[in-house]
Amino acid sequence: MATSPEHEYLSNAALRIMESASNSGLFGYTEGQRKLFDFSCDLKKDWSKVVVGQTLWKHDGDGIDKDVRTLLNERDVAAAVYIARHKSRLRSRFAEVTQSYLDTPMRDRLSRLRVFWVPADFSTTDEEVVASTYRALQEEITRDLLLQVTLGGLTPRDVIRFASSRRPGLPIAILSHIKANGHRSHKSTATALGQTSGPVGYETDRLFMTGFLESESLQGGVYRITASGLAMLDICSRLRDYLNGNLGEENKNAHLEYICSLLGIDYPSIPIDTPLIGEDVVHQLQNPTFLLLQHVAQADSEGSVDWPAPYFALPSN
Structure with a gap:
């Protein structure tokens, strides 16, 4: 299924944010093989930690089941990122899906799941909205993902x-x-x-x-x-x-x-x-x-x- 410009932008933005942060000299970065995912990268120090991600934009709540299952099924990843459109219906469905894993063998993998909500009216045709959305994603991904994965949860x-x-x-x-x-x-x-x-x-x-x-x-x-x-x-x-x-x-x-x-x-x-x-x-x-x-x-x-x-x-x- 063809993806929207918003879907493509958000997936690429996640990679750009992590690659840009690696220029701090605190860790290395290599883009990974996407396989079933919308984006993937390998963060490196004297270890290697894989980050994979999915972007939810056009499809509705039914797609959340598949996305979460795909993210949780992947072995040996440090973090599974989900960038999603901010709608009450989608947030409720996401909560239902993740809660359904609490009584399964994959419950421990929920801790590696990171979700970042993007305003529902986000559009790549509005440059100001694109810039503000990127800044918000940059802060959230750096604080809630990179500080955890590459800097040991330092606060x-x-x-x-x-x-x-x-x-x-x-x-x-x-x-x-x-x-x-x-x-x-x-x-x-x-x-x-x-x-x-x-x-x-x-x-x-x-x-x-x-x-x-x-x-x-x-x-x-x-x-x-x-x-x-x-x-x-x-x-x-x-x-x-x-x-x-x-x-x-x-x-x-x-x-x-x-x-x-x-x-x-x-x-x-x-x-x-x-x-x-x-x-x-x-x-x-x-x-x-x-x-x-x-x-x-x-x-x-x-x-x-x-x-x-x-x-x-x-x-x-």
Whole structure:
């Protein structure tokens, strides 16, 4: 069945949004084989996560059954995206269909389903409507999909908790060490970092309590880095590039800036010549961005971090 211009635009927009976000250097992107889907892509770091999607525009509620079944039947995907026309009847039908899977073996796959509703009067003939719809989709897909799939579900609250540590640089150094070497004990980590056990133990336990580290024991002990911990390391590494003037042309990266803005990180507001360490620092204790950059600058000056390289976008197939 022939698709409408709106259907084609929305399917392609989803891919453009994810490819554009990959230019942040936080993950790579490759367009995938569509098979039964309207769009598909592979998001890459030191892992590979497939995102597939369907777009509902012209067909009515009966098509939702088939679309949802197709999305849920696909194995080994990180997220199944559904872009749909916003109508009360369609929303009700979507709820009915998804609820029907709650008592089936596929109930666990519902958690990977992401639905984005587009105004019913959307038309590709209206340039202003197209632009506003793209912006809305960009924010929703970045916040509700990409931050979950590629950045471990990182939130602005997580960033504040990380930045509020009173030992500049140490949380980054601990994450970097545990990523590379694992964690046997606070003493061994402290020795490797040239620190004393007390502060290292406190910060390590704090990283565990705030979700950047995980352990098989609820009391902690033997730690490993979580997906959000890896994401924080990646973001801090890109912020280091910013402080060193190496972020890109004119030291700018609009894609990274946009993702960081959704996490409450307004790094362009702190000029790179702002004193962050040493005697000339004018502390901004209520500014999470300043505190985070202070962590980055301190860790960089100590040379104790193996900074992750950026993940560049890969050519589409």
